[in-house]
Amino acid sequence: MTIAVCLKWINASGQTDIDDDRFMGFSYADQAALEYALRVAENTNDEVIVVTAGPVGAEAVLRDAIARGAQRAVRIDIDRSHDSAVIAQAIAQAVSHCSLIWCGDYSSDRGSGSVPAFIAAQLSFAQALGLVDIVLPTGAQSPITALRRLDGGRREQLEIRGQAVISVEGSTARLRRASLKGSMAANKQVIEIVTVNQVAVETPPTRAYRPRARAVAAPVGNSALDRVRQITDTSTAKGHGETVHLEPREAAELIVSKLREWGYQS
Amino acid sequence: MTDTDIIVVGAGPAGSCAAIAAAKAGKRVVLIERGPFPGSKNMYGGVIYPRILDELIPDWFEHAPIQRWIVRRSTMLLSDTGALNIDYRSNAWGQAPYNGATAYRPDFDNWLAQQAVAAGAELICSTTVTGLLRDAQGRINGITTDRPDGDLTASVVIACDGVNSFIAKEAGLYKAVDASNYTLGVKETLSLPKSVIDERFGVRDNQGVDIEILGGTSGVNGGGFIYTNLDTIAVGVVLKLPKLSAQKKRPEEIIAELKRHPAIAPLIEGAEVIEYSAHLIPEAGLDMMPKMVADGLLVAGDAAALCLAAGIWLEGVNFAMASGMYAGQSAAQAMTAGNTTAAGLQTYTKKLNETFVLKDHKKLRKIPHLVLSDRVQHKYPGFVTGIVERMFRVENPHPKPGVRRILREERKKAGISLMDLVRDALTGLKGFG
Amino acid sequence: MSLESLRAANNIERDTTWAELSFQERIDTAEFRIHERAHITVNGDSCRGCTTRECVVACPANLFVPTSDGGILFNYENCFECGTCYMVCNEAGAITWTYPEGGYGIVFHRT
Numbered sequence: 035m036t037i038a039v040c041l042k043w044i045n046a047s048g049q050t051d052i053d054d055d056r057f058m059g060f061s062y063a064d065q066a067a068l069e070y071a072l073r074v075a076e077n078t079n080d081e082v083i084v085v086t087a088g089p090v091g092a093e094a095v096l097r098d099a100i101a102r103g104a105q106r107a108v109r110i111d112i113d114r115s116h117d118s119a120v121i122a123q124a125i126a127q128a129v130s131h132c133s134l135i136w137c138g139d140y141s142s143d144r145g146s147g148s149v150p151a152f153i154a155a156q157l158s159f160a161q162a163l164g165l166v167d168i169v170l171p172t173g174a175q176s177p178i179t180a181l182r183r184l185d186g187g188r189r190e191q192l193e194i195r196g197q198a199v200i201s202v203e204g205s206t207a208r209l210r211r212a213s214l215k216g217s218m219a220a221n222k223q224v225i226e227i228v229t230v231n232q233v234a235v236e237t238p239p240t241r242a243y244r245p246r247a248r249a250v251a252a253p254v255g256n257s258a259l260d261r262v263r264q265i266t267d268t269s270t271a272k273g274h275g276e277t278v279h280l281e282p283r284e285a286a287e288l289i290v291s292k293l294r295e296w297g298y299q300s
Numbered sequence: 301m302t303d304t305d306i307i308v309v310g311a312g313p314a315g316s317c318a319a320i321a322a323a324k325a326g327k328r329v330v331l332i333e334r335g336p337f338p339g340s341k342n343m344y345g346g347v348i349y350p351r352i353l354d355e356l357i358p359d360w361f362e363h364a365p366i367q368r369w370i371v372r373r374s375t376m377l378l379s380d381t382g383a384l385n386i387d388y389r390s391n392a393w394g395q396a397p398y399n400g401a402t403a404y405r406p407d408f409d410n411w412l413a414q415q416a417v418a419a420g421a422e423l424i425c426s427t428t429v430t431g432l433l434r435d436a437q438g439r440i441n442g443i444t445t446d447r448p449d450g451d452l453t454a455s456v457v458i459a460c461d462g463v464n465s466f467i468a469k470e471a472g473l474y475k476a477v478d479a480s481n482y483t484l485g486v487k488e489t490l491s492l493p494k495s496v497i498d499e500r501f502g503v504r505d506n507q508g509v510d511i512e513i514l515g516g517t518s519g520v521n522g523g524g525f526i527y528t529n530l531d532t533i534a535v536g537v538v539l540k541l542p543k544l545s546a547q548k549k550r551p552e553e554i555i556a557e558l559k560r561h562p563a564i565a566p567l568i569e570g571a572e573v574i575e576y577s578a579h580l581i582p583e584a585g586l587d588m589m590p591k592m593v594a595d596g597l598l599v600a601g602d603a604a605a606l607c608l609a610a611g612i613w614l615e616g617v618n619f620a621m622a623s624g625m626y627a628g629q630s631a632a633q634a635m636t637a638g639n640t641t642a643a644g645l646q647t648y649t650k651k652l653n654e655t656f657v658l659k660d661h662k663k664l665r666k667i668p669h670l671v672l673s674d675r676v677q678h679k680y681p682g683f684v685t686g687i688v689e690r691m692f693r694v695e696n697p698h699p700k701p702g703v704r705r706i707l708r709e710e711r712k713k714a715g716i717s718l719m720d721l722v723r724d725a726l727t728g729l730k731g732f733g
Numbered sequence: 734m735s736l737e738s739l740r741a742a743n744n745i746e747r748d749t750t751w752a753e754l755s756f757q758e759r760i761d762t763a764e765f766r767i768h769e770r771a772h773i774t775v776n777g778d779s780c781r782g783c784t785t786r787e788c789v790v791a792c793p794a795n796l797f798v799p800t801s802d803g804g805i806l807f808n809y810e811n812c813f814e815c816g817t818c819y820m821v822c823n824e825a826g827a828i829t830w831t832y833p834e835g836g837y838g839i840v841f842h843r844t
């Protein structure tokens with residue numbers, strides 16, 4: 035079995051626009067993903083393959099990962115300005131033979147966190163995204179159990195078996211240091227290069243998001259203060275909150291109809 | 301069998317030149333740097349004299365990441381309100397074979413280290429060397445690092461780990477460390493549009509200016525500097541350590557006061573601080589130099605206190621590059637000859653003695669002390685600017701006073717005895733002449 | 734309004750023509766990659782007997798802060814790794830000084 039880790043070459047000094055090899059690295063989230071992959075592989079004797087999509091300079095992060103224990107490295111030679119779906123498709127092709135694909139939940143250079151989801155969609159793998167806590171399998175057959183962050187402080191517990199794309203948050207694991215000999219060997223590592231000539235991804239036509247106009251009545255009141263209060267006061271309930279208990283299908287329908295009513299959907 | 305032939309600790313100018321020289325001599329070289337990339341830990345004033353690179357990288361000036369070529373050198377003497385400026389301009393310095401150049405160290409050191417890689421050395425960054433390994437006879441034969449599985453053995457270790465050199469100290473090559481041999485350099489990198497810099501400093505294209513300043517350090521013994529980069533200016537001060545705390549003035553306050561001086565303020569008006577930095581300088585030259593050779597070990601650059609800091613000269617990078625190169629060559633020779641004991645490595649000290657590296661130091665031996673002495677620091681700037689002020693002040697209807705009278709009166713006002721003046725003049729003449 | 738007239742209107746002397754920085758703003762111009770291990774530690778007990786307080790004035794990063802009870806509060810995070818503090822300190826054992834883990838600490842950009 036092979037475990038893949040996707041690493042994005044980003045500016046480690048926190049600047050988003052400067053591509054300067056000296057200041058580049060990979061995000062804490064990617065570091066955590068690599069650490070988990072290495073831990074899983076230690077238990078199962080799997081091979082770890084690290085993948086990045088970017089120019090020659092990006093090979094530095096691959097060598098770094100090799101130094102820390104990964105076995106193979108692939109660089110996808112592709113312009114990083116492509117959107118996430120295109121990048122994900124290219125990565126998916128390179129890692130389609132892998133069983134587990136680890137990613138950081140999103141990169142710190144204004145990443146949207148969508149690449150892992152696109153990869154899962156491309157490969158029809160299960161996905162477990164945005165994990166905050168992970169317990170690695172104890173035996174060959176046991177699953178990875180994990181906690182996923184939901185809105186409002188809630189957590190979802192997941193069991194991951196079989197082929198899956200997993201993305202983790204940066205705080206979940208501290209990446210091990212490379213050994214000195216590991217670093218020296220990594221300098222000599224051969225990096226496989228995949229060129230992507232034709233990127234055939236259907237990206238749906240997009241247009242700027244523009245909610246429909248909706249009439250809002252002018253506030254009424256005798257004094258200006260009253261009118262301002264009317265618009266801004268949150269101390270009294272405006273009455274939109276509503277909890278319903280429905281089957282998933284009806285719940286979805288209700289949500290869509292409400293979104294229409296409020297102008298978010300046409 | 302050792303892991304490698306030669307280990308170079310520190311990828312500053314000394315380390316990279318040592319690595320280039322040793323790799324070119326056909327040795328296996330590992331160059332270890334604690335920063336995430338070479339130059340990331342290194343700060344200096346701003347001017348490099350790279351001619352020594354001719355030997356290792358003949359076409360260096362076509363590739364080195366240079367900001368501006370120095371065509372104007374000024375020495376400024378500041379009193380509280382006045383300034384005497386001795387300014388020399390040579391446009392010839394702006395063309396091959398060039399003289400000095402401003403460059404950012406994170407650029408320059410990184411480039412130089414890449415030249416070492418191109419020559420065949422192996423560069424390992426993000427790794428701090430923590431100590432030395434010795435064989436049964438006590439000969440140094442490798443290093444320990446802060447990495448897991450981090451020991452590395454070699455025939456020769458070259459310590460180019462800069463001013464704090466814990467390697468040279470661990471090897472017992474230094475006498476007790478005395479703070480008064482060091483100065484603290486602090487600087488601000490200030491951003492200004494290129495066109496504004498060109499106009500204010502009277503230069504164009506990639507011509508640059510180097511200003512060394514005496515006085516203007518708020519009563520703390522030291523000096524100041526201003527260097528032009530393409531679209532930034534480096535303004536900094538160099539401060540004698542033990543005096544610093546006695547004056548109860550913090551380093552950044554001293555820079556701020558220098559920036560407020562009427563002769564400096566117009567040069568930097570409207571500039572924004574984009575980086576603040578600090579670093580030590582081994583200032584005392586020959587008087588503080590350690591032994592530079594031990595069994596299996598050579599020391600080069602600031603680690604060996606080879607920086608030349610003598611008032612109007614502040615040169616360390618060229619001394620580091622030269623000593624590093626000689627260390628790399630000597631280490632390779634000693635290995636080939638099969639003797640890497642201290643005796644086998646002595647060609648290094650010989651080379652240092654024969655070249656500018658130690659010749660300049662011997663010549664200028666007394667200058668650092670003279671320049672940092674209380675008289676030169678606190679009395680002479682006022683004395684000299686006082687003389688010039690009166691020579692050029694027209695106080696009609698009074699006739700001009702005679703120069704001799706001005707000299708005598710200003711000397712008394714500054715509180716300098718004739719004896720001291722003569723003595724300092726002689727030291728200066730002997731040192732500089 | 735031109736800089737010149739602004740200055741005149743506000744009675745600002747010509748010699749403060751750049752923005753004075755707070756120390757925090759100054760230190761924020763430098764990049765520090767912080768490691769969880771403190772590479773320098775200060776033994777407050779040794780400092781209590783120290784009258785010179787050299788470090789407080791000399792540390793270019795202003796990391797030594799005297800406390801009201803005669804001790805020293807020290808933060809290692811924004812350190813230039815210059816070595817000034819251990820050089821000027823006369824109290825044996827007050828400062829334990831090492832370099833940070835490789836790859837961490839100060840990262841200069843345009844120095």
Ligand SMILES: Cc1cc2nc3c(=O)[nH]c(=O)nc-3n(C[C@H](O)[C@H](O)[C@H](O)COP(=O)(O)OP(=O)(O)OC[C@H]3O[C@@H](n4cnc5c(N)ncnc54)[C@H](O)[C@@H]3O)c2cc1C
Pocket residue numbers: 309310311312313314315332333334335338339340341342343344345346347348349427428429430460461462463484485486487536538579580581600601602603607614615616617618620832
């Ligand atoms: C304020 C100031 C102004 C100066 N102005 C000038 C000037 O205008 N012109 C000039 O020529 N010189 C100038 N100098 C002097 C010059 O900077 C030095 O002489 C020169 O940098 C010395 O080079 P080096 O290679 O010996 O040491 P460094 O440049 O200090 O390099 C040492 C290297 O070793 C690394 N290192 C240290 N310890 C370890 C370890 N344990 N493990 C791994 N790596 C380690 C460091 O990270 C660093 O990269 C100035 C210095 C200062 C402080």
Ligand code: SF4
Pocket residue numbers: 775779780781783784785786787788789797805821822823824827828
């Ligand atoms: S660190 Fe040293 S100089 Fe600073 S207060 Fe403590 S004893 Fe004094």
Ligand code: SF4
Pocket residue numbers: 773791792793794795796811812813814815816817818819
């Ligand atoms: S090494 Fe320098 S910057 Fe760091 S604490 Fe000591 S004096 Fe301050």
